[in-house]
Amino acid sequence: MSGTSGERAVPYYCPFCASEDLWPAGETHGQWECRSCTRAFSLKFVGLVAR
Numbered sequence: 442m443s444g445t446s447g448e449r450a451v452p453y454y455c456p457f458c459a460s461e462d463l464w465p466a467g468e469t470h471g472q473w474e475c476r477s478c479t480r481a482f483s484l485k486f487v488g489l490v491a492r
Contacts, residue, residue, distance in 0.1 A: 452484060 452473060454461050460477035471484045 455480065456482060 455475035457480050458478040462476045466472045466474035474481045
């Protein structure tokens with residue numbers, strides 16, 4: 442994931458069924474739909490962990 446705002450981070454597979462048939466969904470950034478299991482989900486970058 443790059444640090445440039447406005448770019449969409451693309452998930453490689455569905456977290457529910459592991460299918461790769463994912464498409465952007467909704468108006469909000471980070472929302473995805475899986476056309477294999479018909480679930481919709483969102484991804485959100487929370488931040489970096491200080492070590």
